[in-house]
Every structure is written in C-alpha cells, then in structure tokens.
Amino acid sequence: MRRTIPSTTALICFEAAARHESFTKAAHELALTQGAVCRQIAGLEALLNVELFRRSQRGVKLSEAGLSYSRQVAAQLDAVERDTLSVMRLQGANVIELAVVPTFGTQWLLPRLKSFQSAHPQVTVNLTNRTRPFMFADTPFDAAIYFGDADWPGTQSHWLMSENPLPVCSPRLLDNTCEPDPLCIAGLPLLQQTTRPYAWRQWFNSLGLNVAKDMTGPRYELFSMLAQAALHQMGVALIPPFLIQRELLEGSLVVAHRHVLASDKAYYLMIPERKVASQSLCIFRDWLVSNAREYVRSVQNTSNY
Incomplete structure (x- = not known):
C-alpha cells in the first residue's frame, strides 16, 4: 500500500514558512521564489485537507493545526538530518557507538581513551550515556559498558572490574x-x-x-x-x-572507613552476538579488558587510599 507522505520539498518549505511565519522569508532562506513556496504549501494543504496558515493582507499566521503539525515536522526533519549526517560520517571509517554508564565513562574510560586513539587511529569510539540494559536491535549501539550481573540476553559479556565502594x-x-x-x-x-x-x-x-x-x-x-x-x-x-x-x-x-563493600555485580563490556566478529570491536575489547586488568592489579598491589 502506498504511504500517505508529502514530498520532502513540501515539508521543508512548510517548516521554514512556519518557523518564520512568512512565505517571503522562507523563500529567501531556501533560495526559491515566493511563488514556489506558496505552491508547495498549497499542495500540502490540499493533501492534508487542512488549512495550515491563515492568510490576511498583513501576511500569514499558523493555524492551530498548522502549529501542531509544524512542531512534528520540524522534529522529524531534524531526525532525518541527524541520520543523514551520521551515515555521511561513517563513510570509510571504523566507528564504534558505545553506550556507557556516565561516571565510569567520564572518570575512568575517557582519561584512557587517548592511548587507544594513538594506538588505533583508524577506529573512532563515540560515547553515549545509558544506565540500564536495552535492546541492541532498537538502538544504534555496537556495545555497552554497564554495571550489573551480565544477564543480558543475546550478548557476549566481558568482566572489567568490581565496584568495591x-x-x-x-x-x-x-x-x-x-x-x-x-x-x-x-x-x-x-x-x-x-x-x-x-x-x-x-x-x-x-x-x-x-x-x-x-x-x-x-x-x-x-x-x-x-x-x-x-x-x-x-x-x-x-x-x-x-x-x-x-x-x-x-x-x-x-x-571515612576502610571497610569495602563487596558486590556480586560488576562492570562489564557487553557486545551483541551479531557483532562479536567485528574487527573494530575486537580491537577495542582487547584494549579495554587489558586496561581494566592492569588497573585492578595496580589497585591490589598498592594501598593509595
């Protein structure tokens, strides 16, 4: 069945006109004639069978329906632009989208990532905060670092370290x-x-x-x-x-007291099973596990705190 979706040109013209509440300013921004913008919006209104703008001698104002639709269209166009730029950035690059618990990412992982970048300049690691498990199939993430018990269906787990607060x-x-x-x-x-x-x-x-x-x-x-x-x-x-x-x-x-709280949970690197053979992920996995083991050994051999 054919989808009921307006043309991208019509949506872009409408979003610009709605943002400016002016067909003239929208035409100037998009390097089109005012007539072209008017025709695109008229066609969009005909498709929707809804008046998006109220016309008067003083100009145009969004109708209530037009205001609601403009917010939805702007959000969707922003999402399409983000996805397009993301695909463009991926061309010829090995990129790992990593979900990570926030404080671990900023306080432990980030200070060490420079060494990974120096050793493997061909691999880019992007970090996004996530505190709880999710469905990898529903997200752009290639792997995750999280705190838990490694019970994450459809993934391969790699122990990094305990918390020992x-x-x-x-x-x-x-x-x-x-x-x-x-x-x-x-x-x-x-x-x-x-x-x-x-x-x-x-x-x-x-x-x-x-x-x-x-x-x-x-x-x-x-x-x-x-x-x-x-x-x-x-x-x-x-x-x-x-x-x-x-x-x-x-x-x-x-x-305040040197008694450590032992936990049966730990920090793990979780990789979805469908990505375990990824060369970039294997490189990152080996580097991360090695650094975590080195850190754990250093803590066990010293008593700095």
Whole structure:
C-alpha cells in the first residue's frame, strides 16, 4: 500500500514558512521564489485537507493545526538530518557507538581513551550515556559498558572490574584525623544513590550491624552527584575509589572507613552476538579488558587510599 507522505520539498518549505511565519522569508532562506513556496504549501494543504496558515493582507499566521503539525515536522526533519549526517560520517571509517554508564565513562574510560586513539587511529569510539540494559536491535549501539550481573540476553559479556565502594566524605566533616567507627558514620548524613538503594544497609550488615536509618538521606542518580554532595560536606557517600581518584589524591575527599563493600555485580563490556566478529570491536575489547586488568592489579598491589 502506498504511504500517505508529502514530498520532502513540501515539508521543508512548510517548516521554514512556519518557523518564520512568512512565505517571503522562507523563500529567501531556501533560495526559491515566493511563488514556489506558496505552491508547495498549497499542495500540502490540499493533501492534508487542512488549512495550515491563515492568510490576511498583513501576511500569514499558523493555524492551530498548522502549529501542531509544524512542531512534528520540524522534529522529524531534524531526525532525518541527524541520520543523514551520521551515515555521511561513517563513510570509510571504523566507528564504534558505545553506550556507557556516565561516571565510569567520564572518570575512568575517557582519561584512557587517548592511548587507544594513538594506538588505533583508524577506529573512532563515540560515547553515549545509558544506565540500564536495552535492546541492541532498537538502538544504534555496537556495545555497552554497564554495571550489573551480565544477564543480558543475546550478548557476549566481558568482566572489567568490581565496584568495591568505600565510605568517603569531606575531611571537614570528620571531627578528627582518626578513622571513625561504623557507628560514628551511622550518625552522619548518609548520601544515597538511586540505583544502589540498599548499599548502606549492605555495608553496615557486612560489619554485623543493623542501623535504623541506613536507607534515609538525600538520593542522587549518579556517582558524580554523590561525589559533589560529599565534597560540599552534605554527608558520607559510598563510592568506588576509581571514580574519585583525583579527589582522593588531592585530599578534597577522604576515606571515612576502610571497610569495602563487596558486590556480586560488576562492570562489564557487553557486545551483541551479531557483532562479536567485528574487527573494530575486537580491537577495542582487547584494549579495554587489558586496561581494566592492569588497573585492578595496580589497585591490589598498592594501598593509595
């Protein structure tokens, strides 16, 4: 069955005219005559059987239907333009579209990507934030780095590292330089993370403690938000040290207690099964897994924090 879709020219003319609320300005922008723009919009109105503009001696104004349609058309034209530019950029290039959990991407992965680019200049890695699993078939992503249990149907998983969060806070929040005991920490504001709602309860329970208000306190979605709240003396946060290396080295954040929360979940690189043979992805996978292993070994062999 033939689709009921106006011509691209008609939609482009309509979007420009709607944006300017002027056929003359639209014609100037598109390097067309005013008559040509008028004919395209008249044809569009005839197809839709809807008046998109109200004409008067003072010019044209969008009708209510025209205003609603113009918003939808503008969004669709923007999407087509983005997809077109994306295809144009891909010509002759090896591009990996990688979904990554935000703080891991900015604090751990990005500082190391320069070495990958230097070693493999023929491969481009684009990063987009995603915090939860999704259907690869419904997205442009080639792979994903996420935190979980590797239970992601239709994918091949590669373990990178555990979180092993520690309680950290601003040094100004502590009364002295001695390491507080867990009950002392329980008396401080506990900063919560939205995606780890039971983290503090698990931390206290692993020390044999039951704390009444272990799940109360302000909640933040990202570790970067938790770190900023802790920096501003708003409370104590459970954060993996590798995500706040700079803050710990500078002393703007300190470890409030050295007991680590062990987790059965970890960071994984997930590759859809249909893409496991991709040469670019194999190169990136090997580099990423190697760097993660090197980092884990370095943490195990040192006690910087």
